[in-house]
Amino acid sequence: MAAVQKLSESTYTFLSIIDHTLDDIKSLYYLDNGHNRRVPCYGLGSLEIMPLEVLRMVILRLNIQLITHFRRVNRRARLVVDQIPQYKQIIVHAPASIRGCLSIRTGFSFSCQDLYDKLRTADCNSCSDFGGYLYLVTCRRVCFLYFTEKTDYLPLL
Ligand SMILES: [Zn+2]
Structure with a gap:
């Protein structure tokens, strides 16, 4: 994902910055959503x-x-899972968020509802600026400044 710069109250523009986010990685966790449309033969048991x-x-x-x-x-x-409205919205609009957290193995640390709520907010968790990034380690919205300069969001070796 390219960085986003706020131009006015409701106008944003994308900057051409290579920011090494998960959107740039082609080998993320594979999702099979929408590929198998056969009718279920078995139930969910108890x-x-x-x-x-x-x-x-x-x-x-x-x-x-x-x-x-x-x-x-x-x-x-x-x-059953694919028909949950919140899950369906994430798959349609932000599948990279699920693919990314499964790829970096942080999918155990937040719920589907948490992810859905974060995707529906626009503000950075640390300041009131536009949070154009989703920090998938902790499922927090972050702005470009915090994402690139604050030590809390820098990767560890
Ligand atoms: Zn911020």
């Missing part, structure tokens, strides 16, 4: 006694890693 709305609320509280594992159980599990 989870079927829960109302679907309750099951979706529980899944939203799971971390991204667990949701990914749950989707692998069978086609019914994949269908």
